[in-house]
Structure formats: C-alpha cells, structure tokens
Amino acid sequence: MSKTLVIGASGQLGIELVLALQAKHGVGSVHVADIRVPENEQVLKSYFLHLDATDEETMTKVLEEGRYVEVYQLAAMLSATGEKKPLAAWDLNMKSLLNVLEAAREGWIERVFWPSSIAVFGPGTQKKNVPQDALLDPTTVYGISKQSGEYWCRYYHEKFGVDVRSLRYPGLIGHRSNPGGGTTDYAVEIYNFAVQDLPYSCFLKADQALPMMFMDDAVRGTLELMAAPRDSIRVRTSYNFSGMSFSPAEVGESIRQHLPEFALEYAPDHRQDIASSWPESLDDSAALHDWAWESRIDLSEMTKVMLEACRAKTIHTTS
Ligand code: AKB
Numbered sequence: 001m002s003k004t005l006v007i008g009a010s011g012q013l014g015i016e017l018v019l020a021l022q023a024k025h026g027v028g029s030v031h032v033a034d035i036r037v038p039e040n041e042q043v044l045k046s047y048f049l050h051l052d053a054t055d056e057e058t059m060t061k062v063l064e065e066g067r068y069v070e071v072y073q074l075a076a077m078l079s080a081t082g083e084k085k086p087l088a089a090w091d092l093n094m095k096s097l098l099n100v101l102e103a104a105r106e107g108w109i110e111r112v113f114w115p116s117s118i119a120v121f122g123p124g125t126q127k128k129n130v131p132q133d134a135l136l137d138p139t140t141v142y143g144i145s146k147q148s149g150e151y152w153c154r155y156y157h158e159k160f161g162v163d164v165r166s167l168r169y170p171g172l173i174g175h176r177s178n179p180g181g182g183t184t185d186y187a188v189e190i191y192n193f194a195v196q197d198l199p200y201s202c203f204l205k206a207d208q209a210l211p212m213m214f215m216d217d218a219v220r221g222t223l224e225l226m227a228a229p230r231d232s233i234r235v236r237t238s239y240n241f242s243g244m245s246f247s248p249a250e251v252g253e254s255i256r257q258h259l260p261e262f263a264l265e266y267a268p269d270h271r272q273d274i275a276s277s278w279p280e281s282l283d284d285s286a287a288l289h290d291w292a293w294e295s296r297i298d299l300s301e302m303t304k305v306m307l308e309a310c311r312a313k314t315i316h317t318t319s
Helices: 012-025 056-066 079-084 086-105 141-160 186-194 215-227 248-256 270-277 285-291 299-318
Strands: 004-007 030-034 047-050 070-073 111-117 163-169 171-173 200-202 210-214 244-246 264-266
Touching: 004 012, 004 056, 012 030, 012 070, 012 215, 056 086, 070 086, 079 086, 079 141, 079 270, 086 111, 086 141, 086 163, 111 141, 111 215, 141 163, 163 215, 171 186, 171 215, 186 200, 186 248, 186 299, 200 248, 210 215, 210 299, 215 285, 244 248, 244 299, 248 264, 248 299
Parallel strands: 004 030, 004 070, 030 047, 070 111, 111 163, 171 210, 200 264
Antiparallel strands: 210 244
16 A cells, blocks of 8 residues: 655645645545644544654654655745744754654655755846756745755755655645745735735735746646656656746736636735745746656646635635
8 A cells, every 4th residue: 555644734835735645645545644633524524643843753753654655744934933942943843854764864754755845946047948957045944944945855866866856836826725935926815805805915016926826737837746666757857846926916917817806916025025036937848858848737727726725715714
C-alpha cells in the first residue's frame, strides 16, 4: 500500500493536496498532520496526527514508524505574517523542513515534496519572465527561509541522495480553502466579496501584477512533479512554476464581466512593499522540459469557476 503523509494539512494548499491524494491513492493511504485540526470533513476521513512539525523528537518518531513513500512538508508561515514574527517564521519554516530531510536521509521516506515560493526573488531579480537560474534576492524572512530551504534540499540530494522535489509557487487561488498570512491572499478574498455583492478594498495597488495560479493547476502540477521519474528531475533547488500573471485591476475587470456592479477600491498597506519586490512573471521552461509542466487555466476561466464555486458556498453557508 502506497502511504503518503501531508504535514500542514490544514493550510490552503494542504487541504487541496490531501483531497487530490485521497482521490489518487484512496483515503486510507493518506495520513494528514497539522498542529490545527483541519476544518474539512473529507480531509479528516484520513488518519489525523496532531503534530508540531518543529518538534524533532516527535517528528523523528512519526517518520521512522510511518515509513511513508511520500511526505509533503507544507507547514510554514507565509510572507506577511512572517514579517510580524520573523524569528518564529524562521524557526517553523526551517526546522520543519530539516526534520523531514533528516528522516529521508535515514532512509525512512522515499520522496519528499517541499514548497518554495516566488518570495525567493527580490529587487535585484528581473521583473518579467524570470529565468530558472535568476538571482535570488529575498527581502522577507519567508523569502530568506525559502531560499535557504532550496539550498538545503539540493544539499541533501547531492550529499545523501535524498529524492526531494520542490516548486516555486506563485500566489494560489482556490475556493475549497482559504489562504492565511500571504501577500497574494487578496486574489482569493476578492471573489468571496464579489459574490456577496460587497465592495472590496484591496491591500495592493491597482497595477501590481504578480505571478498567480489556479489551485487545480497547482495541485495537478505538484502531483505530476512527484510522479516524474527520479532521473528527469534536474533542478534540485526548486522549479519555477508559472500559471498566469495579473494585477488587482485586471482581476477586478474579469469579475465585472460577470458582475458589472462590482466595486473595487485600493488601500495599499505593508503588503504592497513585499509585492513590489516580487517579479511579475516567471519562465518555467525547465519544468516543461523536465516533467512536461503546462498550466491550463487562464484568468477568465478561473474567474468563471471561482465565482460559481464561491456563490455556491455562500448560498450553502447562509441557508
Ligand atoms: C505569500 O503571499 O506569502 C504566498 C507566496 C507567494 O508564497 N502566497
């Protein structure tokens, strides 16, 4: 039986990956772990471990006993919250990764997935079509932890043969789970406001374009990366992973195609500084070349799906 563990299963990406992994391998083959109980009934059908990913002793025990084929280590503090709690962000983001890499070095895990982010880039990086091996220049603690994590992944692969794979996620947009503490969170909130006929005040400026991706593409790409033959994975830091690029004004416009009255205002806050340091778009040709990555969903398609799904959720929760 193929056994998979998702650590950080209560988070935005964690919930979605668990649902996809359950569909692929069966509920019983997926174990889920988090410090918080996941607020999703389907996720909780899998065996749940209450786990602090920074706790080395417990992590060692769980991973040694579990002998998982795949571990997805997603526990992390995102960019905006990380700036409020820099040392806690560093502690969580690094210890959780190193605990899993050590267990993989011991031979208890076959394959590890760990998420990096566009936050590894910064003011010194070019803004458009950022190449795979571009200058990394993170300005946030989150970005610094992702940059360091990428090099730790490559180190464990080169020194100890650990099969660890990683993607530089853009902002992720989905309707089954909510983000928390990120700079790109506006792109989920905006749809939830729009379907309730509420005006939305965006914390980024109108023309701040950023790399973004619809969650279904992100989950599919993650599973494709993990299913690819080991030898085809040539990038052992983290792959550029690209979906679409848009600004708040552009997503507002695409919502107005369906809801012409939708009102969007701008009140940029501290998150705007983080967003300004990030690129607008990435070149993900290495992912295309090595494991045939291709995104499928563009902004207008995503808007249609998001509005329908968020509307259904609103009706369900208010009725
Ligand atoms: C964040 O905004 O911090 C994340 C990310 C881009 O990694 N969504």
